[in-house]
Amino acid sequence: MIPEIGYFSLVLAMALSLLLCIFPLWGAHTGNLRLMRAAPSLAVGQCVFVLLAFAILIYITLTDDFTVAYVAHHSSSTLPWYYKVTSTWGGHEGAILLWLVMQTLWTAVVALMSNSLPWILRARVLGVLGFLGVGFMLYTLWMSSPFERLLPYYPVEGRDLNPLLQDPGMIIHPPLLYMGYVGLSVSFAFAIAALLTGKLDNTWAKWSRPWTMAAWGFLTLGITIGSWWAYSELGWGGWWFWDPVENASLMPWLVATALLHSLSATEKRGVFKSWTVLLAITAFSLCLLGTFIVRSGIIVSVHAFATDPDRGLYILMFLAVVVGGSLALYAARVAQVKSEGRYQFLSREVALWINNIFLVVAMLVVLLGTLLPMIHKELGLGSISIGVPFFNQMFAILIVPFAILLGLAPMLRWKQNKLSPLVKKWLLLSVVTLVITSAWLFGNYEVVAPLTFIGTALAVWIVLLTLFDLMQKVTVQNTISEGVKRLGVSYWAMVSGHIGIAFVIAGVTLTSAYSVERSVRMLPGETATLNEYVYRFEGVKEIVGPNYTGHAGVVSVLKNNKLVIELHAEKRLYNIGMQFMTEAAIDDGFFRDLYLALGEQLTQGAWSLRIYHKPYVRWMWLGGLLIALAGFIVITDKRYRKTSAPSEQQGVGA
Incomplete structure (x- = not known):
């Protein structure tokens, strides 16, 4: 009952x-x-x-x-x-x-x-x-x-x-991700309501912005925790695989990031109105597209839900109604939308618009790489594969101008700027960036590839320019405390978000360049060395869980003959489904992770083990947390919590 x-x-x-x-x-x-x-x-x-x-x-x-x-x-x-x-x-x-x-x-x-x-x-x-x-x-x-x-x-x-x-990741990741997905429906609803009302003014952008920031913050948290979960649970030490289901969450995040910057320009300067509405429609449409990808059965993924085609057909029809209807309304009303602000080329408006373009192009790259193999197969043209090299190469091309502009934009004022004083500051900070990056990399690594240097320099560049701009704004007042108080909530959110992006870029760059791994066959008492760490295999013990049994490989990790940690990497057999699962053991640190996975039992009592040394991998998730924090900082702005009962005249005469 x-x-x-x-x-x-x-x-x-x-x-x-x-x-x-x-x-x-x-x-x-x-x-x-x-x-x-x-x-x-x-x-x-x-x-x-x-x-x-x-x-x-x-x-x-x-x-x-x-x-x-x-x-x-x-x-x-x-x-x-x-x-x-x-x-x-x-x-x-x-x-x-x-x-x-x-x-x-x-x-x-x-x-x-x-x-x-x-x-x-x-x-x-x-x-x-x-x-x-x-x-x-x-x-x-x-x-x-x-x-x-x-x-x-x-x-x-x-x-x-x-x-x-x-896994604990399953407890946290889906609710946060769905909070982000569904939260973007609020941005979509505000956009459609504004189109229906015919008043796409600064007020609409002001009220839509906090909801967009909150949804974007939850989506960022969901993606960050999902990345950490994949790294810790799947057992092969990765962090992002460009899986179609992973891409399904990245695409709306990219557009939502463009949306919240465009909303800022619309709210403060009355520009980009039609573009902002289109981004709001696109962001939620991509959420529905991601739902279709995951639940239609058209892709094979470790994340996907295998479902019957009828369910996928329903979602596709609903997607067509929502997207088609909203775009038709947009086409009918867009001619009435006029931007109010005026600005020159060297202005914050143009910098935001160009970065919007980079974000949308990045989304289109992911969309192409995700859907093209499926479309190619459905048209009977055979199977094609678009893998990791395609995404990595395309994003490496896009991230350079994006990161450069991300550092420059906060120092630009609205409407117009004089070029000469900005150039002097940028040249000085460029030299400082190169010095810091060179000292960091060449002081720690024997070989530094050009792409590694560029990626690290971009991260340093963003942090330097963000802190320099913060210092300028704080010290322009009589005292530092006065300067800090005069900075708005949105500015602190920008600082958190931009530094978070820098951490992500540095983490991805350095862990991709300097991660090392080793597969070894070990008997109890034997040792293996990776970088400056010595791994001593102590043996295997049996484990019994609530719904599984298995073995745990015990490995002592030493550095300079001193014990660093004892790792327990597990191989579990779940009783009901009789499925094996690897539970990696991780010693996490701010500058490096030691990652150990237990493989198969070999002959003569030996076991196979995989050992990874992954520098700066935690910086990616720290960066993700800082980026998400930016979204939650904005919604604390008192401007968005002012309440006054709407009058009946507002309701009838609006």
């Missing part, structure tokens, strides 16, 4: 979503304030019923109700309770329900925190979000219900959660 209550809760949520889609949009069209005022209550109501359904799914999973097909397929009685909770989004149906949870949560938060918006804009934003909710709820109820029964015949034990997903 309890699973049926969960399904019925989704039916009620669907009904409220339909009303949320119809009432406020019709009310805004006719000027009916009563219908518009119903929107917040409908938004909160649908959220309550979706949360109830999700709570019921968690409950039946924790209580091992194997009469429910989803629980039987993705959980087991021996699974630890925290992975049972995780299993609720470890399969297709549960992941879609998690999407719905995020969709309705974002909608409810927008409804409750948009009191200062004119009623017409508020109603249309919630109406668009209601339409999106209808699309995903219909998909859930019709094709992806997690509450289907196996009665009268059901298993006494579940199939267990995929061992690859039994």
Whole structure:
């Protein structure tokens, strides 16, 4: 009976979503304030019923109700309770329900925190979000219900959660990623509402910006943790593989990064209005495209959900309606949109616009590399492969001008700048960049490749120019404390984000250039050396987990005859599915990681081991955290939290 209550809760949520889609949009069209005022209550109501359904799914999973097909397929009685909770989004149906949870949560938060918006804009934003909710709820109820029964015949034990997903990363990564994906629907809704209202002014950009920053921050966190998870869990010491599913999250992130910079220019200078709207539409459209890629079954990936083609067809049709409808509306209204600000070539506006172009081109590169092999195969032209070298080469070309401009842009003022004083500063900082980079690399490494030097120099360049600009702005006041206080929240967000990008560039460059690995065959008591570290194999011990058994290779790591750490790398056999999984052992550090993976048992009691020394690999995730922090810093700006009850005149006359 309890699973049926969960399904019925989704039916009620669907009904409220339909009303949320119809009432406020019709009310805004006719000027009916009563219908518009119903929107917040409908938004909160649908959220309550979706949360109830999700709570019921968690409950039946924790209580091992194997009469429910989803629980039987993705959980087991021996699974630890925290992975049972995780299993609720470890399969297709549960992941879609998690999407719905995020969709309705974002909608409810927008409804409750948009009191200062004119009623017409508020109603249309919630109406668009209601339409999106209808699309995903219909998909859930019709094709992806997690509450289907196996009665009268059901298993006494579940199939267990995929061992690859039994990791702390699975607990954190999908919810954060979905918060980012679905959060971009709010930016999309604001863009569509502004097009419907016909007022693409600075106010629209001001109210859309904090929601975009929050969604972008969550998406950045999700991608960062996903990268760390791949590195720590998959057992071969990598960090990014240009997998189609990984690309599905990177594409909207690139466009969302362009969007939030464009929103800043639109809010402050009234420029790039039509471009900003197009970016908002594109960012969320790419989220839907990523959902289609993951859940249609058209790709083979360690991340993908194998589903029937009908589900993929539904998502494709929904994608066509959302993208086609929004672009048609954009085409109908774009001629009415006029930018207000004027600026010269040497200005911050132009720098932001050029960096927008680089980000969009990078997205198109990823889109081409992801979709072309699939399209080529579907057209019957055979299989082609676009692999890591293509992406690495294209991004290496794009990152150089992008990073140079990223360093220069903060020092540019709006409208126009004089060239001569800027050139003197840039030349001086260029020399300092080369000196620091040379001392860093040639002081630590015997061989420095040209690309390694360029990548490291770009990271140093961004940090130097960011700190130099910060110093200039702080010291222009009488005291440093006064200078710090005068800097706005957005400026500190920019500092955090740009330094984060520098850390990512340095981490990628240095770990790619100087990571070393060694595969060895070792008997207990034998040693192997990699760089300045000595690895002594102490032997193997048996391990028993809640739903697995296996072996752990014990390795002592020494440096200068002193023990650094004892690593335990595991090889697990999961009892139900009889699947083997490698659990790497990692000694993490700010400047390097020691990474150990246990391989197969060989003859005469020997074991194969893989040892990695990965310098600066943590800098990538530190950079990701700093970038995400930028998004959350902006939403603390008091300007976005000013509330005043919108008047009835706002609702009828807007």
